[in-house]
Amino acid sequence: LFTIPLRLRSLFRWAQADQELDDELRDHLERKTEEYVARGMAPAEARRRAWLDLGGVEQTKEQCRDARRVTWIQNFVQDLHIGLRMLRKSPSFTAVAILTLALGIGANTAIFTLLHVSLWTPLAVNDPKEIFHVMRASSEGDFAGEFSYSYPLFQQFAKTASAWGEVFATEVVGARKFGLNGVSDQRVAGEAVSGNFFSVLNVGPIVGRVLEPQDDNVLGGNHVAVLSYTFWKSRFQSDASVLGRTIFY
Incomplete structure (x- = not known):
């Protein structure tokens, strides 16, 4: 002491x-x-x-x-x-050094944030560690860089994997025109998913309903869409009356 x-x-x-x-x-x-x-x-x-x-x-x-x-x-x-x-004796050198450090720290922070969100942050669903991404590989076991599958192949995957779990399909849709009553006033990115997407992830709606497996039984699928909570809040101010309205996408 x-x-x-x-x-x-x-x-x-x-x-x-x-x-x-x-x-x-x-x-x-x-x-x-x-x-x-x-x-x-x-x-x-x-x-x-x-x-x-x-x-x-x-x-x-x-x-x-x-x-x-x-x-x-x-x-x-x-x-x-x-x-x-x-540093006080060399203000120009000090300014360059501080600017270089700021750019380096900013770039590293941005990269780390992107990696954290895309790779390390768990999905906001139940048991995210039990979700796997099916990717195509070459005969040597190398990644072939191909994520696209035909719908019959997806159905075969789902049938084969039924003993261990469920398989759902997703496809990112680029930004497209979005609007109500046939009038487009902004571009919105979306995602096309199979009817069991929400049921497999055990995610429910705040209002209305989510997609269901029977929505895939119609040729071309039922023309229904689920708005994300963020988009519903920012575009429609959390207005529940948007439920059932016709959108243009």
Whole structure:
């Protein structure tokens, strides 16, 4: 417990701590010199012998400072002061360095955010770790870069996998014209999904209904759409009267 106040004093009152250290070393030298004089040595020889026993004042000071375990903080503060003085002397270099750091940090933050959202953030559904993405691979096991499957192949997948789970299909639809009453006033990105998409993910609607497996039984599918919560809130201000209206997409 005694070392904690000593370290705090050495950190925040380092000048006082160094002065106390000087006083202690001076007192030690005087006592050691008096001891050798009492043994019969000449004063000059006794003082030289005391210096030799001490092993050097500056070396002893450094050892005492290291024992306090705050030297690295003091060195860091000193280096920081030196760095700030150098930056003040070269404002153009400082501006370029800060701009470079800002661009680097911003780019890395953007990349990390994108990776976090697309790869690391779990889906907001029950048991997201039980969802797998089926991808086509070559005969050597390498990814073939192909995500597209025919609807009969999807049906075969679903039938084969029925003993282990369920398979649903999705296809991203690029931004298309969207509007009400045949009037398009903005472009909206969508996604075409199989009728069991929501039931497999165990996601229900806030109002109305979601797609159901029987919606796939109609040739071309029933002309129904489910609005995302974000789009419903931003475009329709969470108005439930939009339910059942005809949209243009």
